[in-house]
Amino acid sequence: MNTRPDTPSTSTVAAGGQLGGLAVTSRPLEAYRDMFLLTDEELVAGPILDCPGGAASFGAELRALGGTAVSVDPGYAADRAELLARARADLDRVVAWHRARPDNFNWGYLVSPNAVDAFFRRGLEEFAADFALDGRRYVAASLPDLPFDDGHFRLAVSGFLLFVYPEVFDLDEHHRCLVELARVTDGEVRVFPVHDTSGTAFPALDELRAALADSGVESELRATGCSYVSSGEDRMFVCRRGRTGRGS
Numbered sequence: 216m217n218t219r220p221d222t223p224s225t226s227t228v229a230a231g232g233q234l235g236g237l238a239v240t241s242r243p244l245e246a247y248r249d250m251f252l253l254t255d256e257e258l259v260a261g262p263i264l265d266c267p268g269g270a271a272s273f274g275a276e277l278r279a280l281g282g283t284a285v286s287v288d289p290g291y292a293a294d295r296a297e298l299l300a301r302a303r304a305d306l307d308r309v310v311a312w313h314r315a316r317p318d319n320f321n322w323g324y325l326v327s328p329n330a331v332d333a334f335f336r337r338g339l340e341e342f343a344a345d346f347a348l349d350g351r352r353y354v355a356a357s358l359p360d361l362p363f364d365d366g367h368f369r370l371a372v373s374g375f376l377l378f379v380y381p382e383v384f385d386l387d388e389h390h391r392c393l394v395e396l397a398r399v400t401d402g403e404v405r406v407f408p409v410h411d412t413s414g415t416a417f418p419a420l421d422e423l424r425a426a427l428a429d430s431g432v433e434s435e436l437r438a439t440g441c442s443y444v445s446s447g448e449d450r451m452f453v454c455r456r457g458r459t460g461r462g463s
């Protein structure tokens with residue numbers, strides 16, 4: 216099935232039908248499979264970092280499959296009821312944004328605003344049933360500082376934060392966040408999407424990749440065939456500590 220994006224923290228869409236701000240969203244595992252090209256084998260091959268975890272049910276669903284996930288998000292520092300209320304309000308805002316800006320989205324993937332609502336709501340309710348700030352499955356922390364040892368995770372996934380809100384993270388902050396994600400990950404760091412809320416690709420991808428290479432982090436862009444936006448942008452940013460050089 217299909218899904219869709221995010222936004223800020225009021226229940227109405229901003230002027231001009233824009234999203235309005237950073238949202239706490241709740242994609243299910245199925246959406247993670249699509250955007251990060253996750254295979255059955257990768258899902259259970261070792262611990263996976265989901266940062267930002269938001270109100271996604273990825274971790275809960277992965278554990279049900281026998282995998283291991285740690286979800287990290289600064290939102291987990293909030294009181295549980297407050298976090299869930301915020302996620303529910305943000306879901307209303309995201310769906311309203313889809314209704315207000317149908318031209319912005321790829322309905323071939325998302326199907327309809329009602330389908331987005333139902334899909335994200337399922338993720339949110341599964342998250343709510345599983346969530347407890349136990350410092351093990353769910354950790355309150357913020358990029359670019361993660362409380363894990365080097366190479367702790369086999370794989371890291373980062374959905375709908377980096378590249379999506381260039382007003383929140385500039386080029387230097389993207390670099391710091393990706394170096395940190397690569398530090399705590401033994402294998403690949405996969406980031407999706409590489410576009411902002413209007414579907415425009417991050418304009419400094421080449422500069423960012425050059426800066427990462429200087430820091431010993433290899434990177435590439437990989438087509439996924441999964442696009443939320445009418446621009447068709449479907450690439451995933453993949454990076455990892457270099458096998459030689461400073462990042463190794």
Ligand SMILES: C[S@@+](CC[C@H](N)C(=O)[O-])C[C@H]1O[C@@H](n2cnc3c(N)ncnc32)[C@H](O)[C@@H]1O
Pocket residue numbers: 220221222237238239240241242266267268269270271287288289290356357358359373374375376
């Ligand atoms: C749009 S949600 C994405 C959630 C989930 N990955 C998904 O795809 O549904 C963005 C999340 O980023 C979190 N966030 C904001 N700043 C962050 C930071 N510096 N480090 C990690 N997460 C952050 C927010 O709290 C929010 O839950």
